[in-house]
Amino acid sequence: MINTEIEQEMIKPPLPPGPLKWVKENLFSSIFNSVMTVALIPIVFYLLFSVVSWALFSADWRAVTQFPLLYTVGQYPRDQIWRVGVILSSIFLFLGISWGRWGGLLRSISLAAGLVCVVTALLPVQHPQLDQGMRLFLGSNTVMILIGYFIGRIKAVKASVIVVGWLLIPICAVVLLAGIENSELIPNVPTTLWGGLLVTFLLAAGGILLSFPLGVALAFGRRSDLPVLSGFSTIFIEVIRGVPLVTILFMFSIILALFLPVESRIDRLVRALMAVTVFSAAYSAENVRGGLQSVPLGQIEAAKALGMSNLKTTVFIVLPQALRAVLPAIAGQFISLFKDTTLVVIIGINDFLGIGRSIINSDPEFVQLRTEVYIFIALIYWIFSYLMSLASRRLETAMGISDNL
């Protein structure tokens, strides 16, 4: 009773503006604004209309739709393709588990991934590469996500176990993809046959996982009071940041071999991964250093006063605060690493963009369809990096770093 009385006396916050008021405020607030709105609306509609009508009616998507497997795994032997399937399924399983454990954005990603799988599995089209087995595999991935979800709901499954699982996946994936020599079950597959999205994701994931610890180490090295260590780290960081990624890629693909024993041979893809890692590590190091500088000295003194060792102070006091402060910058660095993996095309590795280019060049007919191919490639890159930036923004809000949104 009392509550309702108080409610009646309280001044209510203003209602959100109605549609008419919104239009007046945002489109016709002044004469200049009104003129601009009237001029822009037809242009926007014309552009939208021409893009949509081109994409639906006049574009010829053959060069895209004929080769789904080429775009995803490149020339990976078709009879060994189940290995990629196993990796994909385990990723989906862990995605489901993480969804069950943490929810949030992972829920939307899991649902979207499951939906994409189901829709692709049920596509009512005849396609030689979308046979019964492939449809069954795609359908089972949705089941994997759901199984994962219920596993994740079990309280006994600890967060640390899931994180370790996520870290183990790339290692297992590489072993499984490369195969073991003289093995019946998983024979060797040379990396020259790997390609497409598979290589793009391997380079991006590998680059992120390897460059981050290296970057943290370099940041500590630069701040260290040992002149040798800090000098070396500083020169390393500044030189790498001063030259373009293409230079580093060529350096690792041409020059590195000269500085190693003659008999040693490092795989082409590994060299590209090393280049991407080293490049990204230098930038991560500067980001992390910014975070380290932002941790107040009092925190370190307090930790020391409590009798914590140097290592403990660093791991439990300094790093968590430093990384939290520069999370947006680190996320941005990862996104640009993902986009930068395209540069491996220049040293002749068939990543997603490279496969698109070789498909265009494989047939004079497809040269005419390059518009469709490049737009498709741009769209896929756009979706993944947009998802990454969305995830980073959600994470920032969840951690209370950003004040917008």
Add this chain to the structure above:
Amino acid sequence: MTNNQPLISDKANIPFYRDERIIKIFAQVLSAVIIVGILIWAIINFFKAADARNMTLTFSFLKESAGFPISNPPIDYDPSMSFARAFQVGLVNTLLVSGLGIIFATIFGTLIALARLSSNWILSRIALVFIEFHRNIPLLVLLFLWYFVVFGMVPQVKESIKWPGPIFLNKRGIYIAWPRLTETGGIFVTMAAIGILVSIIVFIILRKRRKITGKATYYLPASLGLLIVFFLFGWLLSGGTPFQMDIPSFTGINYQGGLRLTPEFAGMFLSLSLYTAAFIAEVVRGGIQAVDKGQIEAARAIGLPPMQVLSLVIMPQALRIIIPPMISQYLNLTKNSSLALAIGFQDVFAVGKIVINQAGRAVPVFALIMLTYLSLSLLTSFVLNIYNRRIQFVTR
């Protein structure tokens, strides 16, 4: 090495392995040994490989004749000239595309930022779509879109697209009518240069006087007036025709005359500057939004006209936030210009790549390329950092 006797005092009986001083020295030596060891190991390997392959490690080859053609060199070049000259051509190309790119990206990026902040919802959304599109696709994909898709659809020479200007567009490039100096043009240019110098000096002196005495010295109209007087004078001295429009004309096979932009240059320039403009737009927007709203309200309250609110209150404060990330965007643009290799634009890196393939002088050529980019980066950040220091808060 760990002679611990004199270091341990009698009072504090710390074992040597817990003495911080000794740990530090030990870590120092250990890290030095590891780093230097790896370097020496690499260098020994390198000399072995160099011996086995008969590689030259000197820069003497730079004087030899290059022997490869470069399409559309911006400065005089032919294959009989030296490798050093070929590098210069590449360097000029790099500087051209990144210099022009920086200017265009700054202007366009600022416009996009203002559009993004506009109170007009549609304009702001258009800017948002532009920014999100360019920020989330790789630069190389954007470059291919411009070079292979947009410039790939351009017609043959005979069916050139004609734009008013006159501008002609075909497979060989973009041809723009361009003013060229006539014989008397030199006088005009000299006069114009003197005029610009004099008006800048007058501007600085009068503005300083204004700042010291507080009296109106009309520094802007005075210097602008001087500039116009000098320009008119130069115009008259040169007989009224300092310039002649060089209009591209069709000669049966190709267009001659005018300013020609190759598709490679145009594709590189457009994709680089549009890509960077999207990032610059976000930097500028962040800077403007970071200015305290109270500052703007206070400026309006004391009766400053809108232009002065922008130039005296918003911009000086926004620039402090904008400049440091802007420097890194400029550096990124310069470094990203090395992607020119992918479409055959002959910048420093592409020329270097040809030399490596031709002559097998991988190491010196690579050292040269890295030094070029390093000095470009250092120079850019040095100049901009001086500017940055000038506009930061002066704390006394």
